[in-house]
Amino acid sequence: MNKTIINRLLVNRNNNHLFKRTYSSVGNKIPRDPKYAVINSKDIDYFRSILKDPNQILTDKDDVDPFNCDWMKKFKGNSQLVVKPKTTEQVSKILSYCNEKKIAVVPQGGNTGLVGGSVPVHDEIILSLANMSKVESFDPITGVVTVQAGCILENIENYLVPLGYTVPIDLGAKGSCQIGGNASTNAGGIRLLRYGSLHGSILGVEAVLADGTVLDCLSTLRKDNTGYDLKQLFIGSEGTLGVITKLSFITPPKPTSVNVALFSCHSFDRVQQVLIRAKKQLGDILSAFEFMDRPCIDLVLKHQAGTREPFDDSTPFYVLMETSGFNEVHDGEKLSSFLESIMGDELIVDGSVATDSKNMTSFWKLRETITESLGKEGATYKYDLSLPIDQFYQLVAVMREKLDGKALVYGFGHVGDGNLHLNISTPNQSYSKDMLDMIEPFVYEYTSKHRGSISAEHGIGAMKSQHLHFSKSDPAIHLMKSIKHAMDPNNILNPYKVLPQ
């Protein structure tokens, strides 16, 4: 989701009756914990004294409101205060004070999440990292970059590209999301297939703990086996264990040769066969392997100007594949030989390779505008699941049968990573408790039964904290709680999120 798309959605939602009832209003909201202090004017005076610049504190309702709500307007909090520190020291002073006074805090990056993790549930104060947006250093020998947490992902990419490097993650939200949020949520995206997860790419983290302690694990070393790898705790814990203020990560050399291909397939089984061949025959140049079912294509064709039917015949499944390498001739030859192989064995019905950037963009548009197109239809119930490959698409069929026409079911996602985006759309309707009850907890139970993950890449946030047990055992949740208690005994950091109450 790039900035333009988000901005378009922001315009849409303001004019759209569909969003009057939020997802969080139809779900069960956890009540406010009375142990937290309600902020008063003395607190605000204190924050003013440490932040100096008046622009670093927002207290007017109109100023605070955009921070209270996620970009989809699915989740809405009631905070009265946004603080926007510029330095790690200021973050430290804010948290130290909040810990002492038992003031709950929600850290917020680009606020592009999908599970309500970055907005308050009640009146938590909002700690925005937007003012910490510097690229601090880059080493052209090792390719290691060090950045402040508030750097927007696309800005880091724009910084690196002229130097011949690229960021190892890429998301639709790159124009708005911040790298600290990417790390805190262990964001996935389309490059995970190629460059692996952030648990491998991130080399160092500076984080501020709940009591204000600055934890400097900001290594730029590729290898460092000295004690527990503490930085891992902050990757994917959604701001509940500390606030990431800086991080360093490996950036790979930017590929100089890119190809995009689109295929149509008769069955999901053949999609899998194409994937196996791609991994074997294309090896390291395979950089994306995304799939969409036919309803997704129909939806995009309906809502997106300039898109057109990709092939003569309609088929149930489509694959968008990308290769990225460093030698145009070699990559072209590998791709040709791969295409011959899958066409010769009739694994695909039709296929097309983009020959210029305009065509590449139009292929990617079929995949990248699905979410936006769903937004134009009505309330969408979004599930981001990992499932074993043999169960991967089965759930879409099961949901279609179960919902029996009461809603439309769409399946797409990062099939190369086993990550299905299951989207259930109710055109021209707002979120409804009845529909939610038809979907949940069934979809989680199904996923759990097949040892899948109820959140592949979106995280838990406020949306799924009560469902965590579907993917994690009691001893695992117990251990998570022990760690949370050891690191944030007053539970001031991002309360009501991630862990079940």
Place this chain on the structure above:
Amino acid sequence: MNKTIINRLLVNRNNNHLFKRTYSSVGNKIPRDPKYAVINSKDIDYFRSILKDPNQILTDKDDVDPFNCDWMKKFKGNSQLVVKPKTTEQVSKILSYCNEKKIAVVPQGGNTGLVGGSVPVHDEIILSLANMSKVESFDPITGVVTVQAGCILENIENYLVPLGYTVPIDLGAKGSCQIGGNASTNAGGIRLLRYGSLHGSILGVEAVLADGTVLDCLSTLRKDNTGYDLKQLFIGSEGTLGVITKLSFITPPKPTSVNVALFSCHSFDRVQQVLIRAKKQLGDILSAFEFMDRPCIDLVLKHQAGTREPFDDSTPFYVLMETSGFNEVHDGEKLSSFLESIMGDELIVDGSVATDSKNMTSFWKLRETITESLGKEGATYKYDLSLPIDQFYQLVAVMREKLDGKALVYGFGHVGDGNLHLNISTPNQSYSKDMLDMIEPFVYEYTSKHRGSISAEHGIGAMKSQHLHFSKSDPAIHLMKSIKHAMDPNNILNPYKVLPQ
């Protein structure tokens, strides 16, 4: 270090007066903590009752002794008991009992570590994972393998190769080391450059906690953002937070085209330039970039039969580079064009590409037999450091000047990962406190001053626990201790290791 080499060293050490004084005997050994119980016959009876098979319990001194000592005979403990469970349930019962009775436990894999992490410091009982050595499952679509912790690394490789896959780590010790130990120590090795660290490759871990709780985080999913990523805690914590019993990890398709090249260089600066070009021009096929200084070459030529001077002229630096890909023609073309580039700009003095597997092996022998050759010289003080690239080789020069001929200084390692193996050899001498005092803490202080790591890949173990502060801040060590306390309040798991007392 493969099995043959280890076996050869085992023979050597038994006949070698050099090893009479151990490294641990000249360092400062931490006294036994009296809070731990001394095991008695009732304890042994209990273990017999749960383990059933008499071969699963060793109590004879001759049987236990090999488990008390590391393969280099640098570290020696005084355990009276080895237990060798066959199932996770047995591990759970053992730990539950030990936790209740305050019996200290050292988990042991292949016992190939270099920092005394897998042998007892005093009389801890030894929990060997050797009987848990099954490959449990492999998914040919995703390439995910699930194994018991006691699987020997080379056995997993031998299982995978016929299926077209390979393990993402490779170590000299592959013939003896166990995958559970690799995970517990976050082992690095020569493939890290290509496939990244185990924090990225490992997908799931089953571990038994100190109180016997079985923690099932044995996911085989590529993506799973549901709560804290607990498995990361066990990767690199050297058995102090739990005993890994099973794990799953991604295996990449096995490259079908491999090239090995050897270069000589006038300066370390040119080694760096060659590395930068290799990363840019070879891209993803670059799979190893190792360097050795001239003294290493001289040492190997002296001790290894069948090795010979690689080039006409002797130079101060040598690089061993490997490419691995899936297309012989393409890889050959990329390599040729890279060689033209580095020769044209005179970055190397001489170079040679291995054309057959015999030559490849002889090139690798120059790098892989350095450690064994050092063992034949006398006591060696080994340091495994990460340093910023501009300081990388400087330390070798500094140590040569400081020691002023009293010892020989060798520098080699994984320059592509910033990982220097600094080896200080005192021919025909045993370990001496005077020599140790000339090296330490200086070498750690130097590394710390340049924000390096005092243990790039070998870990902390018993050897460096008192030196952890050179690489980690007080708040970081404090947090590690909090986590240790939360997870193992009786401190029964691998005591005296990793964390400073």
